[in-house]
Amino acid sequence: MKARVFVTLKPSVFDPQGQTIVEALHSMGYAGVGDVRQGKYFELEVSSTSAEQARALASEVADKLLANPVIESYRIEVE
């Protein structure tokens, strides 16, 4: 199975990369883009048999390694 983990900075944390991208887009004329938050994306090949199991596993590795809870939060998709 495949689990996808999306890691982003928490809303309270300033994201200088996202900010730079927004400014670039605005200078390119994309006034319609309000805010950009940059994050990280992981694809995990997991040997789990159920979606629940896969989600639990992905959540465990995200807590332990993929995300830093001080600054980041994450979201998981399983297929």
Next chain:
Amino acid sequence: MTHIDPALLERHGLSPDEYERIVAALGRAPSITELGIFSVMWSEHCSYKSSRIHLRKLPTTGPRVLQGPGENAGAVDIGDGLAAVFKIESHNHPSFIEPYQGAATGVGGIIRDIFTMGARPIALMNSLRFGAMDGPEGARTRRTVEGVVAGIAGYGNSIGIPTIGGEIAFEPAYAGNPLVNVLCLGIAPADGLVKGQASGVGNPVYYVGSKTGRDGIHGATMASAEFDENSAEKRPAVQVGDPFMEKLLLEACLELMRTDALVGVQDMGAAGLTCSTCEMGARGGSGIEIDVMHVPQRESGMTPYEIMLSESQERMLLAVKKGREAEVERIFDKWDLHAARVGEVTGDNYMRVRDHGIVVAEIPNSALVDEAPVYNRPTARPAYIDEVRALDLSRLTPPSPSDALLALLASPTIASKRWVYRQYDHMVRTNTIVLAGMGAGAVRVKETKRALALSVDGNGRYCYLDPRRGAMLALAEAARNVACAGALPVGATNCLNFGNPERPEIMWQFVEVVEGLAEACRALDIPITGGNVSLYNETDGAAIYPTPVVGVVGVIEDARHVLSRVFRAGGDDIVLLGTGFGELGGSEYLKVVHDLVRGEPPALDLGRERALIALLGRAASGSLLCSAHDASDGGLAVTLAECAFETGGIGLDVDLPPDRDLRASREAGPVSRGFSPAIATLFGESASRVVVSVRPQDRATLLQMAADAGVPAAVIGRTGGPRLTVRVGGDVVVDAAVGQMEQVWATAIERYFARHAA
């Protein structure tokens, strides 16, 4: 079996004649894998087929030379049983296609060349050339600059080797072909240099490092072809660097080299596994046989052709002593590296490649290495030369000296490069004793009293106007720069960047440059221990300026005597060593103020240069000097200003004697007659001149020493006060607060980026 037709040959960059030679060398038609192997080994990049006969003119030997050209890098003896191992290499083409990765992998490649010699890399330098920062090409230039600088920083910082300096120039001629030349310096035991060779029949051959992917296939042939508008499609051929992997390889290889289990090692750079396999065999007088099924692969379904031609980065090939396998594998395991045994050394001088046991390539090493084509390409003096050498100054209206100085200080070629070097970790390893931007690079050699000074210099504009003299001036400037740090120049490496050698005009430039370089090296006693040639730097038929870049290494006997460009205190005497002749030909002044690239570059008297360099060494080792800075781009006015910048505001008050017309002292030469003498004196770029500062009590000793050495020396003024006050023949021509001038110079480059932010 693939049918070999002219279209296939063309895609491999092989001419029909070259194909005939391949058939003759093999005694049969090559397989597709063999054709690929020949195409990369016979590419310009690997074979030096257009340049080789001329490169033989360079002096490559000397009492200190431990290793000349032909190995992964050159080496010179620096005393205390140590060798300085160094080389410069280009990564121009990849940096144009993908600035970040191109520059990063250039850094990775030259570092591998140094540590494969058994040396611990201790410093990096680079020489960069880009198009103009503004105008129609400005946006692309700025993107390229940002990418290249970030790539150099990304790789060098991560692997932990300080990037201690370099040079950067901006000229429209490089807009479509930026130059990225990187130099690495390492330290090895003088008796412990490791060779890129394989010998001892039956010795195992190991592959270690990153897995092999399809990246960079035909990188070597790409680097040997001109660009056109379809170049963007070649993007997949760019390799991605992994500095972390290389850091592990570096530490593991150095650890392995401290044992005696190693026979030889070579990195898989251009032409990847192909080049390392045949060159190691050829150097060791043996052969190597490998089976590609043992090669660690990142992608599935790779053919032997792809595996042999891949240029995936951070891979090494090693021959080790039979019976020592466990020891070798243990060292790589410690560093989490997997060493794969891919083959063994044979006695038949063949490069033999198998795929699951079946032979897919079987080529005598000599056919690939020694019998590669050598061309003596036709040369023709270009027509443009006479036209651009003519310079009529009387038609120009010069601005006020003060305005001209401000314009020059804001020129990105002259302005402070702090925006750049602040992104480079230039202090890691705690050896950097001249911080980036403060003069030649200088690193101490721990556990000895000594230090090494480094300078890389080129001058495309001079070489465009007069390739022979330009090349001589480049070597002289690099040598003078290390002398200004208090060092004795002991060796040089060169990177020769040119256009398409199949054009006789370009080939003429090349030959002129090599001969000029050879003459200057001989006169200054500085052997060339290695380097690199980068040809085909053309886009849509427009070539770069001929650009030899020279890196000179010097030895400072006592690290405490190292000098930087900046004044140390107020109240010191300022002495000008050398003589100005008001030579404005090819100058930064003409370019920036009048938008002219014209005239003859400054004259160079190699005897005077030699005397000046010797004098600087003697004066520095006698602790006579407080600072030393060579006069080059922008002339004496810029040099003086730079002596005062970053001192915390130590100004100067000088009175310069007006430059003498060169014709008054010699037969012919550049002329500023009929033009503003103040401008010519301030901004002329006459060679062999250095501004030094000395304590008043040491002045007489220095002047006597200069007189004994036959070097003209004049006390021109004094350091101190908050202003830059420059007179010519008694008349004040520049008078401004140091801080005001410094602000212009210090922020010019970042202003280009801020102005066009995002």
Next chain:
Amino acid sequence: MIKFSIVVFPGSNCDHDAYHAAKHVLGQEAEFVWHKETSLHGADVVVLPGGFSHGDYLRTGAIARFSPVMSAVAEFARAGGPVLGICNGFQILCEAGLLPGAMLRNRDLKFHCEHVSIRVEQTDTPFTSRASRGQVLRIPIAHGEGNYYAEPDVLASLESSGRVVFRYCDARGQVTEAANPNGSLHGIAGICNERRNVVGLMPHPERACERPLGSADGLVLFESVVSSLASHGALRTA
């Protein structure tokens, strides 16, 4: 003699610099400890040096915190042993939870290598005992991710318990926005744990121990720990 154990992670690159400062400049004992080891070789002081452990892949320090040696480091810290995390070492201490907070990309997204001024805020840590409060040190930084971040309540507690050890400042000791090279909250350059024996900072004191390198202001951190251990007795571990 005081023994400095310098932990080497794959990708550490200031390990030799810390070793040189401890052994050759201070004349103390120094030893490298490979990250796969589980003992600190009888360390009196543990240094987590700068560099790019595991290539800084994922996040700075994120993978290094799982190295076997980190359990020994945590235990050493719990027992009160002095631990200094420099640059990447500071990032590892944060990831490992031995210090609070985290590091973001520098405000301008660029790597900065240059001398900066930092002000000593606290002198009751083993690494600042020989400095004076308010003393300005000129020390190089070299990082791309040194922008210190912590939640508001964590910051408040750091401040109220006097655990901000160093702050970026100008040459006269004023903490200003212009003197902050990376955007760190409250101009934080270095902090300590509650027990005050674990100190992390982004600047590189080991690069500022000899005048020819541009500054010797970093020496005071090493001299401090040597003298604190001399006066309080070293804590030798297995």
